[in-house]
Amino acid sequence: MKLFPLSLSFRDNNYESKFQDFYYDLSLNLVRNALLLGLFLYSSFAILDYYLVPDLKHIFWFLRFVIIAPPVLITYILTYTKFFKKNFQLLMAINIIIAGINISVMILMATGVASYSYYAGIMLVLIYCYTVSKLRFIWASVVGLIIIVSYEIISLSLLKTSTMIFVNNNFFLVGANFLGMLACYTIEYTTRKNFFLLELLEIEQQKTKNINASLEDKVINRTKKITETLQDLTKEINTRRLAEEKNNAYNKELELITNTALDFVRLTPQINIYNVISKKLFELIGISPITISSYENSKLILKSIHFNSKLFDKVIKLIGFNPIGLSSDSTDEIENLLLSGKLIKIAGGFQEFTSGGFSQTMSSSISKLLNIKSIYAIGLTSNGKLFGSINIILRGNSSIVDKKNLIELYAQLVSIAIQRDFAIKDLKISEEKNTTVVENMGEGIGIVNSNEEFIYVNKAAEVIFGVEPGTLISQNLKDFLSPESALNVLSRTSNKLENDLLSTYDLEIIRPNGEIRFITVTSSLSPNRQTDEKEIIGIFRDNTIRIKAEQKTLKALNEKEILLKEVFHRVKNNLQIITSILRMQAQLAENESVKTKLQKSVDRIHSMALVQSKLFQSGDFENINIPSYISGIVANLISTNNVSPGKIKINYNIEDIRMDVNMATPCGMIVSEIISNSIQHAFPNDAKGEIGISFKFNSDQFHLELSDNGIGLPQNFDVNSKGSIGFILVNTLVSQLRGNLDITSVNGTKIIITFNNQDLKTFSKIK
Known part of the structure; x- marks a missing residue:
């Protein structure tokens, strides 16, 4: 129950609204009686006026019968209207306030001992206000406060009451008002509590009523059924034997249906x-x-x-x-x-x-x-x-x-x-189809338990392991493994049991006749549904023929690799010997033309040797690194021609191109010939210059461009002239590449060679 502590109103507006109706219905008859009682008492004290204030009795009677009586009677009449319900508290408060103020006026007008008698009347009004009037605590408190304030004003301002009497009167008046407030607060709180409990009781009663209604319906229905059953039993008393026979028949049928169900299961x-x-x-x-x-x-x-x-x-x-x-x-x-x-x-x-x-x-x-x-x-x-x-x-x-x-x-x-x-x-x-498929598979299939013992194998597995039909069951897989393979299986089996993994690995097995076979195993974990024991299913493939062929091929490959290394070293040594001889002849020659030709021969040999070196380093005949290859050729030419630093600047624009040896060799020799000519002839008298090398690949076509900004080619220069052996060689190499050669000599020399990506046959490819 949640209330506002001062007003004692319910925090729940729904409860407050219900309480107002409840309180009005509870208080209405009491209020009517209280109005009549108050009017009776207020009128009866007119006798007191006659004896105490005979000179003022007409005024006091006027106050009683003209000022007080009519509002009370009107209020009483209004209690039979809807208006009173809406203004119940206000009307009662007004009547009590008028009564209290009238008594205060009587105290003012009375003199001597008479005033004390009317002072007691205020006490009666306060008691009436807080108890029988059915005013709520908040209303009664306001009314009591107004009456006390009116008395205080009259007592201090008009009566000039002495301090001792004022204090004495206020002690009793305030005390009585406090006790009245406490009583009123208690009465209203108790009333509200009773209302709340009644609400809870009503809810429970409704629940009980609903339950009782439901139970009553059930009782009625049950009673009806019992009545009908009793009637049926009454009718069947004479046919009890028939009922027993039917019951026996039913039990027999039930037993038969139960046994039938069990028979169907079996x-x-x-x-x-x-x-x-x-x-x-x-x-x-x-x-x-x-x-x-x-x-x-x-x-x-x-x-x-x-x-x-x-x-x-x-x-x-x-x-x-x-x-x-x-x-x-x-x-x-x-x-x-x-x-x-x-x-x-x-x-x-x-x-x-x-x-x-x-x-x-x-x-x-x-x-x-x-x-x-x-x-x-x-x-x-x-x-x-x-x-x-x-x-x-x-x-x-x-x-x-x-x-x-x-x-x-x-x-x-x-x-x-x-x-x-x-x-x-x-x-x-x-199952028969699956068994037939498994039994006739070309691959061996076997199941081993956690002890690695075979519990199932097909025919192919028996052939792979080289045993007689029906003898592989219960044998341990380890008995067929080499020591290394046994360790491999042990580690994989342990890992599989823990992680339930699918794996493929190679094993070397030893047949009972001592023959070694190489097999590939694909295994997976499979729990046994009957025992929950972990089992491993394996598929065995005999790869002995393939592995032996691979071993033979690998051996041949190793032999060829050794032979190739030997050939490389011999060719390299021979090229170095030839290069050394040519260099010695160039040093001994007195004719500069001869020296130049010998040096060019050395450069040509070096370009071929460089290809061979790249081949040996990479081990790949199909993918020569062109940027590295060309930069190596140019570096060698700069070195052998003693080009001073800063004289010639080389500008590279080479894409990351890979070529086979048949295309890389002529390309390298072309670059060597043309760049060598540019270094030796394009920049006479120690003139400075630039050489450009561009090599690109686009739309299945290679584009090689070699240029310099030197003096250019001589007038009437003929590429096919017998005097230009270098260009004749270039022409030959371009023809080998099945390409096109374009030479221009404006502000230097520019040579453009284009050729398609193609398969140039080596001597080994020509049958």
Whole structure:
């Protein structure tokens, strides 16, 4: 209960509104009585006026009967109107304030001992205000304060009361007002608390009422049922024996249905489930013939008949064949009826039962032979799937009305059993297929347990491990491994058991006959569903032939690599010898032209030697690093021609191009020839200059540009002239590249060579 401490109003406006109505209804009769009581007492004290103030009695009576009485009577009358409910507290407060002020006026007008008597009247007004008036605490406190203030004003201002008397009067007046406030606060708090408790009680009572109503309904219904049961029992007293027989029959049926369910669970795929279904149903209901049909490809196929053998033989003789396996087309209407899982009566008799499989005459003959009364059918269905139907043929006076629920329950059990039977057969077929696939795989498959013992292997695995068929089971994998392979398997098995990883690795196994085989194993973790033991499935591939071929190839490759290194060193030594001889001849030659030609020959040999060096360093004949190759050639030319630092600036613009040796060698020799000519002839008299080398590849075409800003070529210069051996060599090399040569000599010399990316044959490629 949450209240504002001063006003005592509920913090919840809904509660406050309800309390106002509650308080008004609670107080109305008391207020009416209080108004009459107050009017009576206030009027009765007119007798006191007669004795105490005979000279002023007319004035006092005026105050009592003219000032006070009419408002009180009007207020009393208003208590019977809606207006009073809205202004209840205000009207009562006004009446009490008027009464209190009137008494204060009487005290003012009375003299001597008489004034003390009227002082007691204020006490009565305060008591009336805080108790019987039903004013709320906040209203009563304000009214009491107004009355006391009016008295204080009159006492101090008009009566000139002495200090001692004033203090004495105020002690009692304020004390009485405080006690009144306390009483009023307690009364209202108690009232509000009672209201809150009543609200809670009402809520609980409503709950109790609802519960009682519900219980009462249940009691009524239960009483009704009990009454009906008593009536039924009364009617059945004379047929108690029949009821006991039915109960015994029910218990027997329940026992049969329970045993039947267990029998279906224990069924094996080898047993004809349809014969079991018809036989068990006959044991349950004691009626035959019973036929069971399966549903396959929109056809109902007769699978089993439980029937008197002599009559069945007569039926076979009549129709001329055994009806087992006979099929009839199913319609959407029949399927929908069977999918309901309810026992239905076939309206068209035997003719409709066979879906027109027999002629009308034959159907009539069979019906007459078997004395068929009616035929019932129920679908074998589970999860919206139709598996077949149970058909019950009633003969003579037989009936299944009281066995309908039992038959429908039995049909549900049968549907589950058939679904399970299908699943087991499908699983067996799938397992047989998987086993056939695994057994006939070219790769070996094996399963080892946590002790690394084989618990399953296929034929290919036995061949790979070189053992007799059926002897690999229970053998340990480690017995076939070399020491290194055993450690490899141990670490991988431990890691696999911890992390459940799939991995592939190579092993070296030793067959029982001592032959070493190389196999690749792909393994994964598989828990055993029956024992929860960790098992590892491995796929084994015999790679012995491939690995031996690889080893042979690797050996040949190593031999070729050694031979190639030897050839390289010999060629390098021979080139160095030739270079040394040419340099010695150049030093001994007195003719400068001869010296120059010999030096150019040295440069040409160096460019070829540089290609060989790059080849040996990279070991790749298809990817010569052109920027590095060309910069090496130029550096050698600068060095051998003794070019002073700062005389010639080389500007490189070479893309990161890779070429095979057949294209790189002629390119290098072209660069060597042209740059050598530029160094020796483009800048005479120690003139400074620049040489540009640009080599780019774009749209399957190489673009080599060599230029200088020297004096240019001589007038009437002929590239094919016999005197220019260097350019003849360049022409030959360009032709080898199947390219184009363009020479211009304006502000220096610019030579542009373009050629396509192509496969230039070496001598080894020419057959």
